[in-house]
Amino acid sequence: xxxxxxxxxxxxxxxxxxxxxPEQRNxxxxxxxxxxxxxxxxxxxxxxxxxAILTGAGDKSFCAGGDLxxxxxxxxxxxxxxxxxxxxxxxxxxKPTIAAVNGYAFAGGWAIAQNCDLCVASTNAAFAxxxxxxxxxxxxxxxxxxxxxxxxxxxIVLTGKPIDAAxxxxxxxxxxxxxxxxxxxxxxxxxxxxxxxxxxxxxxxxEMVMLTTEMGxxxxxxxxxxxxxxxxxxxxxxxxxxxxxxxxxPQWKGR
Numbered sequence: 001x002x003x004x005x006x007x008x009x010x011x012x013x014x015x016x017x018x019x020x021x022p023e024q025r026n027x028x029x030x031x032x033x034x035x036x037x038x039x040x041x042x043x044x045x046x047x048x049x050x051x052a053i054l055t056g057a058g059d060k061s062f063c064a065g066g067d068l069x070x071x072x073x074x075x076x077x078x079x080x081x082x083x084x085x086x087x088x089x090x091x092x093x094x095k096p097t098i099a100a101v102n103g104y105a106f107a108g109g110w111a112i113a114q115n116c117d118l119c120v121a122s123t124n125a126a127f128a129x130x131x132x133x134x135x136x137x138x139x140x141x142x143x144x145x146x147x148x149x150x151x152x153x154x155x156i157v158l159t160g161k162p163i164d165a166a167x168x169x170x171x172x173x174x175x176x177x178x179x180x181x182x183x184x185x186x187x188x189x190x191x192x193x194x195x196x197x198x199x200x201x202x203x204x205x206x207e208m209v210m211l212t213t214e215m216g217x218x219x220x221x222x223x224x225x226x227x228x229x230x231x232x233x234x235x236x237x238x239x240x241x242x243x244x245x246x247x248x249x250p251q252w253k254g255r
Contacts (some may be wrong), residue, residue, distance in 0.1 A: 005035025006057075007042060012192045012214060013050040015043045015179070016184075022058030027107045028084055036085040044093050049193040050199060054098040054116060058088045059124065059180050062099070065107030084108050086115045086140065088210070096194050096206055100187035101125045102180060117206065119173065120187045121165040122180040127173065128162035146213045148172055149203070164195075198236040199254035204228040
């Protein structure tokens, strides 16, 4: 990986991806964007890695968004579709991801945290969609309508004012809030909770959640049934009940 983005492939199946430009508030400069694209690609292609945690170096900023200086220098108007590396949007990922947010998650920083499946935030975290403050746009925020209440969403995008970790947890944007020194431990614990599940069941469960945000009840039920067929017919589907009956930890094979 590049110096701008660090990649730690742990033996337990967790990948930790760190934006490593704290002196620039971990903003999405060209080298950071390129590093993130490469890191997500590495995570997706490595069968030994099952969950990724995305965080920012230092304790002041997870990611402060786009590099405004670069935007001025390049005269950027409408960003390219793949300008910011967004998991499950312009990046094809099939595995769970967790954002571990320390400090500012503004604009593009909010975007990448939003696109991760789960989010753990430290008490010093702050979230904001600041584009109205600088005359830019936030079309990437549209999926928030399925995550937080409409009036809360409206206030956030119209004012550009930040919300703290407690408010982010209250509205359902964040799963867990912890003290700054315990942020990564909490994110790793959450990842390990996911790893404890049968791989194919976890994959199908994740697909089901995403499907239900895209369609109505009846269609979602049918799609979810199809998404779980492989899990139902797997060796793990027999191993799980057997391990429970024998009062032992299941040995998942992912098949």
